[in-house]
Amino acid sequence: MQKKICMLGGFAVGKTSLVRRFVQSIFSDTYLTTVGVKIDKKSVALPDKTVDLILWDLAGEDDIGSFRVSNVRGATGLVLVVDGTRAATLAVALTLRERAEAEFGAMPFVLLFNKSDLADRWAISDSEINELRQLGWQIYLTSALSGENVDDAFRQLASMVTK
Amino acid sequence: METLRQLLVGREISELSRVTHLLDEPEQLATAVGGVLPSAAARAHHAQLGEALAPAVERAVQRSIQKSPRTLTDILYPVFLPAIRKSIGEKIDQTFQSLNETLRHIFTWHGLKWRFESWRTGASFSEVVLKHSLVYRVEHVFLINRNSGLLIAHVTADNATSEDPQLISSMLSAIQDFVKDSFNEKEQSSLDTIRFGELRLWSEVGPFATLVAVIRGNPPEELHEIVRDVLLRIHDEFSQALEQFDGDSSQLIGVETQLQTCVELKQEDSNQGFPWLVVAAVLLILIPAGGWFFLSWQSGQRWQAYVSRLGTQPGIIVAEQKVRDGQFYIVGLRDPLAADPQALLSGTQVDPARVHSQWQFYQSLEPEFVLKRLTASLAPPDSVRLSIVNDRIVAEGEATATWINRARAAARQLSAGGPEFDISRVRDVSPEEREAERWQAYVSRLGTQPGIIVAEQKVRDGQFYIVGLRDPLAADPQALLSGTQVDPARVHSQWQFYQSLEPEFVLKRLMASLTPPKSVRLSIVEDRIVAEGEAPDTWIDRARAAARQLSAGGPEFDISKVRDVSPQARAAEHWQHYVSRLEAQPGIIVAQQTTRGGHFYISGLRDPLAADPQALLSGTQVDPARVHSQWQFYQSLDPKFVVKRLMASLTPPKSVQLSIVQDRIVVVGEAPAAWINRARAAAQQLSADGVALDVSQLRELSLAELNHLREAIQATDIFFYSGKAVPGPEQMPVLDRLADQLKEFAQNARKSGVTARFMLTGHSDATGRETANVSISAARAETVRALLNKRGVAPDLLLVRGAGTFEPAVPENSRTGSSTNRRVSVTINLE
Ligand SMILES: Nc1nc2c(ncn2[C@@H]2O[C@H](COP(=O)(O)OP(=O)(O)OP(=O)(O)O)[C@@H](O)[C@H]2O)c(=O)[nH]1
Ligand SMILES: [Mg+2]
Numbered sequence: 001m002q003k004k005i006c007m008l009g010g011f012a013v014g015k016t017s018l019v020r021r022f023v024q025s026i027f028s029d030t031y032l033t034t035v036g037v038k039i040d041k042k043s044v045a046l047p048d049k050t051v052d053l054i055l056w057d058l059a060g061e062d063d064i065g066s067f068r069v070s071n072v073r074g075a076t077g078l079v080l081v082v083d084g085t086r087a088a089t090l091a092v093a094l095t096l097r098e099r100a101e102a103e104f105g106a107m108p109f110v111l112l113f114n115k116s117d118l119a120d121r122w123a124i125s126d127s128e129i130n131e132l133r134q135l136g137w138q139i140y141l142t143s144a145l146s147g148e149n150v151d152d153a154f155r156q157l158a159s160m161v162t163k
Numbered sequence: 164m165e166t167l168r169q170l171l172v173g174r175e176i177s178e179l180s181r182v183t184h185l186l187d188e189p190e191q192l193a194t195a196v197g198g199v200l201p202s203a204a205a206r207a208h209h210a211q212l213g214e215a216l217a218p219a220v221e222r223a224v225q226r227s228i229q230k231s232p233r234t235l236t237d238i239l240y241p242v243f244l245p246a247i248r249k250s251i252g253e254k255i256d257q258t259f260q261s262l263n264e265t266l267r268h269i270f271t272w273h274g275l276k277w278r279f280e281s282w283r284t285g286a287s288f289s290e291v292v293l294k295h296s297l298v299y300r301v302e303h304v305f306l307i308n309r310n311s312g313l314l315i316a317h318v319t320a321d322n323a324t325s326e327d328p329q330l331i332s333s334m335l336s337a338i339q340d341f342v343k344d345s346f347n348e349k350e351q352s353s354l355d356t357i358r359f360g361e362l363r364l365w366s367e368v369g370p371f372a373t374l375v376a377v378i379r380g381n382p383p384e385e386l387h388e389i390v391r392d393v394l395l396r397i398h399d400e401f402s403q404a405l406e407q408f409d410g411d412s413s414q415l416i417g418v419e420t421q422l423q424t425c426v427e428l429k430q431e432d433s434n435q436g437f438p439w440l441v442v443a444a445v446l447l448i449l450i451p452a453g454g455w456f457f458l459s460w461q462s463g464q465r466w467q468a469y470v471s472r473l474g475t476q477p478g479i480i481v482a483e484q485k486v487r488d489g490q491f492y493i494v495g496l497r498d499p500l501a502a503d504p505q506a507l508l509s510g511t512q513v514d515p516a517r518v519h520s521q522w523q524f525y526q527s528l529e530p531e532f533v534l535k536r537l538t539a540s541l542a543p544p545d546s547v548r549l550s551i552v553n554d555r556i557v558a559e560g561e562a563t564a565t566w567i568n569r570a571r572a573a574a575r576q577l578s579a580g581g582p583e584f585d586i587s588r589v590r591d592v593s594p595e596e597r598e599a600e601r602w603q604a605y606v607s608r609l610g611t612q613p614g615i616i617v618a619e620q621k622v623r624d625g626q627f628y629i630v631g632l633r634d635p636l637a638a639d640p641q642a643l644l645s646g647t648q649v650d651p652a653r654v655h656s657q658w659q660f661y662q663s664l665e666p667e668f669v670l671k672r673l674m675a676s677l678t679p680p681k682s683v684r685l686s687i688v689e690d691r692i693v694a695e696g697e698a699p700d701t702w703i704d705r706a707r708a709a710a711r712q713l714s715a716g717g718p719e720f721d722i723s724k725v726r727d728v729s730p731q732a733r734a735a736e737h738w739q740h741y742v743s744r745l746e747a748q749p750g751i752i753v754a755q756q757t758t759r760g761g762h763f764y765i766s767g768l769r770d771p772l773a774a775d776p777q778a779l780l781s782g783t784q785v786d787p788a789r790v791h792s793q794w795q796f797y798q799s800l801d802p803k804f805v806v807k808r809l810m811a812s813l814t815p816p817k818s819v820q821l822s823i824v825q826d827r828i829v830v831v832g833e834a835p836a837a838w839i840n841r842a843r844a845a846a847q848q849l850s851a852d853g854v855a856l857d858v859s860q861l862r863e864l865s866l867a868e869l870n871h872l873r874e875a876i877q878a879t880d881i882f883f884y885s886g887k888a889v890p891g892p893e894q895m896p897v898l899d900r901l902a903d904q905l906k907e908f909a910q911n912a913r914k915s916g917v918t919a920r921f922m923l924t925g926h927s928d929a930t931g932r933e934t935a936n937v938s939i940s941a942a943r944a945e946t947v948r949a950l951l952n953k954r955g956v957a958p959d960l961l962l963v964r965g966a967g968t969f970e971p972a973v974p975e976n977s978r979t980g981s982s983t984n985r986r987v988s989v990t991i992n993l994e
Binding site: 003004036039040069071074099102103 | 314
């Protein structure tokens with residue numbers, strides 16, 4: 001069983017780093033912006049079956065105008081990534097999701113507030129996160145640097161898309 | 164009782180009779196069923212409904228075709244056309260490929276071999292060529308879900324390797340999407356060939372799945388068809404499973420066997436031997452038979468050629484000849500001095516053993532035989548030449564008196580019957596006389612040599628004496644002797660060396676002593692020696708000394724045309740050359756320049772659009788490290804530069820042309836009113852600077868008939884619910900109409916030579932945070948763009964921006980927010 005998953009979020013929020021942490025268990029703090037699409041694969045063993053997640057890491061766009069929606073075609077799940085040290089990236093992630101859903105209909109997603117290791121520069125209030133949790137959304141505070149919650153988030157999405 | 168029944172179930176009874184009535188009346192029943200049919204069909208189980216309807220639909224289609232085939236053709240036309248076009252394209256490629264291969268091989272050794280094979284097997288030549296030259300192997304086949312790019316199945320040929328097929332499949336579909344997006348390709352066409360060196364990726368696109376074959380080598384075009392067939396069969400067999408594919412391939416197990424047929428496709432270099440044995444056997448039979456006929460005919464021919472050649476030989480008379488039983492017989496007369504008939508046989512390829520000849524000797528009186536006999540008996544000296552002139556034998560030249568007497572006796576003897584022998588032209592010469600003549604020739608030759616002066620010469624007792632002066636650079640008198648036939652042993656010469664002052668000797672000596680540099684050329688002009696070119700001052704000093712020395716009696720040595728170039732002087736010259744080059748450049752003004760301590764300083768003004776002074780340095784031989792320049796930017800008012808700037812700042816539409824006419828810039832053509840206003844403003848500004856920009860010939864684009872449509876479009880708004888980026892269903896008719904209007908406008912604008920672009924501006928109400936408002940307004944515009952695109956408006960005509968709350972349609976009542984302000988508006992830009 002394979003599923004196509006898309007990583008969506010503003011630029012430099014850590015999409016590529018999260019994929020690398022999840023697939024290869026490594027982290028690097030040099031920033032190489034993604035151009036176009038980068039594709040990776042990871043098998044996740046769930047209690048009843050094994051899923052191959054085909055992860056499409058898309059170039060981050062803060063300007064919704066240049067976002068290539070066509071890359072999302074056929075995806076069964078989204079990973080929305082927000083940089084917890086830049087509040088504005090939340091709106092970007094949500095807008096990207098709206099664009100994708102306008103084109104291809106609703107689909108399961110997880111929302112990651114990344115860079116949780118940078119506590120001193122954190123810019124998102126707990127109340128804001130709780131409000132979103134009220135909507136029934138799956139939300140994780142992750143760090144590609146330490147690996148915190150990264151596996152859990154992807155596993156959660158894997159089980160959501162195989163339901 | 165009846166009353167009771169009426170009371171209890173009266174209503175049901177009347178209802179029942181109404182229903183019964185309805186079922187009995189076909190008219191009414193039809194109306195009732197018609198009302199529920201669409202929703203009933205929608206709710207029915209898909210598979211069963213399909214089964215039930217299939218026969219009826221088939222019959223309906225059949226009837227429709229019988230009645231009017233056109234209707235169905237029109238419906239299917241858009242489906243078939245791309246397929247037909249593609250297949251014709253491939254057919255042409257295929258033909259070209261076979262033509263190319265045929266031409267390439269037509270004259271090679273392979274070519275001959277393959278011709279033979281085509282003759283043997285009855286296949287056409289080009290088929291045979293293709294079979295041998297298109298060597299390929301299908302190594303992998305991927306079946307990829309069209310929607311998600313997920314891998315459905317993958318098959319590999321034996322011992323071919325690859326990276327993770329699931330990753331490859333996703334990447335391939337990402338590439339396909341990328342190409343389609345970037346080049347604005349239509350949905351039907353797709354990237355069907357990719358090449359990486361030896362590998363080719365061929366993809367065939369079906370409704371639900373794409374089949375990609377990875378081929379190593381050089382596949383024939385027919386392979387496209389084979390691959391397409393496989394894809395078609397897969398779609399036939401598994402259409403439902405393919406349509407519903409969600410990443411789980413367990414429903415599609417059988418697909419792999421179909422794909423297997425693809426990877427079994429290959430054409431390997433076949434190495435069939437050439438049928439040497441057959442050819443050798445045929446040759447063995449043919450050669451001897453043909454050879455025998457040919458040889459007997461040829462030997463008869465050769466004999467005849469030999470006989471007629473003997474007939475033309477002087478001193479040979481053929482009396483009789485015949486051929487019998489392969490033997491040749493010949494009888495005749497011959498002069499002993501004539502050519503030997505036996506010797507003439509060699510080279511004719513007539514076998515001497517089969518030739519039987521009988522020759523009688525006689526003395527021929529033909530002049531050439533007489534001449535030969537005279538030459539043998541008189542032995543004339545080298546200085547006498549005998550020749551035949553009009554059948555007479557003539558002797559010419561010089562000879563001693565004794566020889567002349569013997570010749571005269573022979574002439575008398577011949578006079579009886581033979582040809583005349585004329586010796587009147589032989590001069591009587593004794594050897595001494597001849598030698599003296601040769602000596603004089605030698606001496607006069609010496610006299611004409613430059614650099615040699617003969618003072619005295621004489622001949623005594625067969626010995627020759629000579630005295631004189633010679634320049635060491637002149638020709639050697641001894642060497643001049645050879646070829647004159649004067650015996651060197653009898654020559655006694657005495658030469659004094661001296662320096663000749665003839666210009667060419669002086670020139671030679673100057674070249675040797677001064678060793679002028681390559682940049683100096685010495686030449687002789689009217690007996691003067693002239694030096695021209697460039698040299699360092701030290702050399703010029705030496706040359707001047709030499710000139711002084713020569714002035715006593717020798718030719719003049721003129722060095723006034725040699726320029727003094729010491730390195731500094733040369734560098735300064737290069738620098739001046741560079742500066743004058745800069746000054747000639749438009750848009751560059753040199754204000755100041757100096758040379759100090761071997762360094763160059765320059766300052767001035769330059770236009771940013773002018774040539775780069777640094778770049779102009781290259782090729783001037785000025786050392787850039789020693790150049791110190793200071794340039795201030797300024798805007799040149801040279802019309803050429805002004806035009807460049809205007810092109811960049813005004814971006815004139817295509818229908819407008821800028822040109823320079825006698826230092827004035829003239830703008831001609833048609834443009835939208837807004838652009839004309841900008842051009843006018845620019846003209847005003849420039850006139851203050853003294854540059855004439857003539858916009859009087861600009862005409863306004865007449866788009867009056869479009870004004871109505873433009874107003875209608877710009878008055879249209881698409882509205883949204885609070886917090887939504889997608890418009891509600893009630894907006895769909897508005898979008899439909901807007902799309903039609905945009906298409907009509909764009910088309911009409913294009914006809915008048917302008918491109919119309921539509922700016923979709925998203926707006927939001929003032930509730931919530933501004934960043935969220937800006938991004939939702941942009942997302943609204945984006946969505947409208949996608950929706951208009953779906954309705955056939957070309958995406959490159961649609962521009963998108965988000966205005967957030969900054970451009971509200973109505974002033975906002977901050978508590979509730981305004982539904983009027985949550986909208987996307989349209990404005991038209993003409994270019
Ligand atoms: N401290 C910290 N830094 C992170 C974390 N995740 C990513 N980064 C850093 O953030 C920068 C951007 O990371 P990327 O993964 O390249 O971001 P991206 O979203 O793929 O960026 P684009 O491809 O340009 O859209 C890099 O310098 C990373 O090292 C994290 O969890 N903690
Ligand atoms: Mg990236």
